Amino acid sequence: MPEHLDRADHRALIARASALLGDDRRIIGVTGPPGAGKSTLAGEIVAALAPSAVLVPMDGFHLAQSQLRRLGRQERKGAIDTFDGHGFLALVRRLRAAAPDVYAPTFRRDLEEPIAGAIHVAADVPLVVLEGNYLLAIEQPWDSLRELIDEAWYLEPDWAVRLERLVRRHMEFGRDPESARAWALGSDERNAELIAATRDRADVIVVG
DSSP states (O other): OOEEEETTOHHHHHHHHHTTOSSSOEEEEEEOSTTSOHHHHHHHHHHHHTTSEEEEEGGGGBOOHHHHHHHTOGGGTTSGGGBOHHHHHHHHHHHHTTOSSEEEEEEETTTTEEEEEEEEEOTTOOEEEEEOTTTTOOSTTGGGSGGGOSEEEEEEOOHHHHHHHHHHHHHHTTOOHHHHHHHHHTHHHHHHHHHHTTGGGOSEEEEO
């Protein structure tokens, strides 16, 4: 059964991540539903352990808007089939092997597009913090990720708090309040249900 930790206990979370530091490359995976606070927590870990840790978000593997339009999936952006899962898996395998000078993509919310080669991961960085929705998914090829992750953390915030964050985020990037709430309760919530089914594959449940 996963261990439970309190999101408010910042010291315990950082200590848990710090315990993984060693001579060999280790990987923490921070996952959870949309609006769970994954980016915030992952960023806190990396900031606390820098320069020994680097953040690699899964969002850099969003398909480009042109591809989503081609596939007819632009209204489901964020769903598992709107990411390049095979590309992300290949990157994580390189990270696992501590390959020299790995360059990972990032995602620009202001552009709604991924940007290639934006994150440099040197071979001597001992800890990589992955962050993303589908790190524990059982669909192929995502199911191969779990064996590459040393410790998986699943974030479980209060549902109402998570909804408020999502609506606010969508409004910050151009949606009106009504469409922001509709997206959060529609596409985002369907994705959250899929992600929630992966909860028990985590090592740690971060509550709050």
